[in-house]
Amino acid sequence: xxxxxxxxxxxxxxxxVKAVDELSFDIPQGGLxxxxxxxxxGKTTCINLITGCYQLTGGAVSFGGHRIDGLSRExxxxxxxxxxFQNLRLFETLTVLDHVLMGQFRHSRVEFLxxxxxxxxxxxxxxxxxxxxxxxxxLVGLKDKAHLLAKSLPYGPRRLLEIARALATQPTLLFLDxxxxxxxxxxxxxxxxxxxxxxxxxxxxxxIEHRMRLVMNVSEHIIVLNYGKKIAEGSAKEIQENQEVxxxxxxxxxxxxG
Numbered sequence: 335x336x337x338x339x340x341x342x343x344x345x346x347x348x349x350x351v352k353a354v355d356e357l358s359f360d361i362p363q364g365g366l367x368x369x370x371x372x373x374x375x376g377k378t379t380c381i382n383l384i385t386g387c388y389q390l391t392g393g394a395v396s397f398g399g400h401r402i403d404g405l406s407r408e409x410x411x412x413x414x415x416x417x418x419f420q421n422l423r424l425f426e427t428l429t430v431l432d433h434v435l436m437g438q439f440r441h442s443r444v445e446f447l448x449x450x451x452x453x454x455x456x457x458x459x460x461x462x463x464x465x466x467x468x469x470x471x472x473l474v475g476l477k478d479k480a481h482l483l484a485k486s487l488p489y490g491p492r493r494l495l496e497i498a499r500a501l502a503t504q505p506t507l508l509f510l511d512x513x514x515x516x517x518x519x520x521x522x523x524x525x526x527x528x529x530x531x532x533x534x535x536x537x538x539x540x541x542i543e544h545r546m547r548l549v550m551n552v553s554e555h556i557i558v559l560n561y562g563k564k565i566a567e568g569s570a571k572e573i574q575e576n577q578e579v580x581x582x583x584x585x586x587x588x589x590x591x592g
Contacts, residue, residue: 338363338507338538339384344393344403346379346562353379355562356393361507361540366533368541368549370573371559372582377542378420380559381509385417386410397507414506418496418513420542426485430476433484433495434467437502467502474498474528490521497528507538514545526551550574558582 337360346354354376361367369377382388384395386407395403402410424433471477474494479487484495493513500508510529514522522545529552533539543549549556550570558566558573560582566573573579 336363337361338398340396341384342394344380344383344395345391346383346388347391352562354383357559357562357564359557359564359567361538364533364536364538365554366529366539366541366552367555367557368543368553369557369559370543370549375559376562377559378511381417381511381540381542385415385509411503415509416500416503416505416507417509418500418511420511420515422492422496424484424492424495426483428484429481430471430484430487430495431467431480433499434470434502435463437499438463438466470498470501473501473531475524490517493517494528501532505537507540508532509540509542511542512544513541514543514548522548
């Protein structure tokens, strides 16, 4: 299967600290992979490097056959990468629906002046964006909360709203940074179903997550980091049986696959 994302020997140094140290991996088109590791192992730093939030100390990143390291965050989004964040980044005073509509701005084909004047093309584009937004809210289970302010949502639905907003950019590759953080077991079940549904629709996904029940139930391939280095990779079964992984991350009493 062809690689959609190619990460080659990327590093990020903060002074004398090597947060990511010569890390390499591929993500195939349509794949669903996960990166796991203990706190401080470099998982989120890796995603920040790929998405342009941090500049590389060394290495290269290619997406769809083209180098993207060195591009701005906005340009990287335009190439077809989207992400959620470990720490929620919602606009408290905007509605749930407004958040998803905002995510579609990068696909606007109508000039700003025509939008202001309310031309036929701008009205058609607005109608299509609204229809897509309703579809995404239904997908994540928030359609009945569309007109609520983001600040009124409980924590779990806020996480789902971030996923809907990221999907609204119509990405080719979606990064999910701890989407189940702080969720109940019932909410995690919902995330498992949602991630599987998104992939079945053709989306390529890279998941960062601490909740092993989610990781082990959805991931086709798992990469394990420790101190910024890759210490193992393989299937869920292979990772669960890897003694170095158990010692570094899962512990001797790790979660079993649900």
